[in-house]
Amino acid sequence: MARRRDGDLGSHLPAALTMYGVSGMLHAACRNGRDARSQMNTADTITPTSPVDRSSFVDAMSCLYSGVSVVTTDGPGGRRALTVTAMSSVSADPPTILVCVRSLSPISAIIRANNAFCVNILADNQQHISETFAGRVRTGDPYDFGIAEWSTRTTGSPVLSGAVAAFDCTLNTALEVGSHTIFLGEVRCICNREGHPLIYGRRAYARAEEAR
Numbered sequence: 001m002a003r004r005r006d007g008d009l010g011s012h013l014p015a016a017l018t019m020y021g022v023s024g025m026l027h028a029a030c031r032n033g034r035d036a037r038s039q040m041n042t043a044d045t046i047t048p049t050s051p052v053d054r055s056s057f058v059d060a061m062s063c064l065y066s067g068v069s070v071v072t073t074d075g076p077g078g079r080r081a082l083t084v085t086a087m088s089s090v091s092a093d094p095p096t097i098l099v100c101v102r103s104l105s106p107i108s109a110i111i112r113a114n115n116a117f118c119v120n121i122l123a124d125n126q127q128h129i130s131e132t133f134a135g136r137v138r139t140g141d142p143y144d145f146g147i148a149e150w151s152t153r154t155t156g157s158p159v160l161s162g163a164v165a166a167f168d169c170t171l172n173t174a175l176e177v178g179s180h181t182i183f184l185g186e187v188r189c190i191c192n193r194e195g196h197p198l199i200y201g202r203r204a205y206a207r208a209e210e211a212r
């Protein structure tokens with residue numbers, strides 16, 4: 001893998017958040033002497049307790065290489081987008097994905113208000129779009145939709161032109177876990193095309209063509 005640039009976002013990885021969520025739920029279930037399965041089905045806020053310090057966790061998670069996506073939403077709550085690595089497939093039947101977003105990010109409340117989101121998997125020539133929607137631009141405006149072309153499909157959430165895949169979803173469930181919210185979306189429309197995805201790991205962008 002060809003490494004590219006630096007950054008810091010070790011706390012946003014899907015495996016980590018899923019692990020945190022499940023261990024938090026099981027922990028709570030054991031504490032309460034209740035059945036873990038019923039806790040998992042009903043909880044919508046989980047506060048993990050862990051003896052592990054944050055920086056060790058972030059450092060260890062940075063070794064996981066992930067695709068980079070921009071999650072978008074538009075509707076009565078407004079239009080917004082955010083760069084994420086923390087997305088994952090959850091179920092094929094029905095097609096369901098998850099995305100983990102910092103609960104204090106403005107987009108979290110907007111996704112809830114719009115009841116929909118779209119996860120756009122970036123191509124390896126879209127690093128500047130990743131930086132824009134991470135709010136890390138050197139010139140121009142952060143979070144500026146004007147830097148790319150967009151369309152809409154089923155939910156009205158923006159679909160990014162040139163993305164290698166896009167999953168247009170209605171919001172199924174929002175589960176708060178520590179600092180982040182896991183948004184589960186039922187996939188209503190899929191767009192995909194040929195191309196190499198943008199990769200991020202060890203706090204740098206990388207290309208994935210060697211993985212083919």
Ligand SMILES: Cc1cc2nc3c(=O)[nH]c(=O)nc-3n(C[C@H](O)[C@H](O)[C@H](O)COP(=O)(O)O)c2cc1C
Pocket residue numbers: 007009012013068082083084085086087100101102104105106107130131133134135200
């Ligand atoms: C490559 C990359 C991946 C990121 N992954 C996530 C993520 O999975 N979840 C998340 O909440 N923030 C993630 N971030 C951070 C957000 O994009 C953003 O920088 C941060 O939340 C601050 O913006 P805000 O004030 O709108 O929240 C990532 C940033 C970058 C550059």
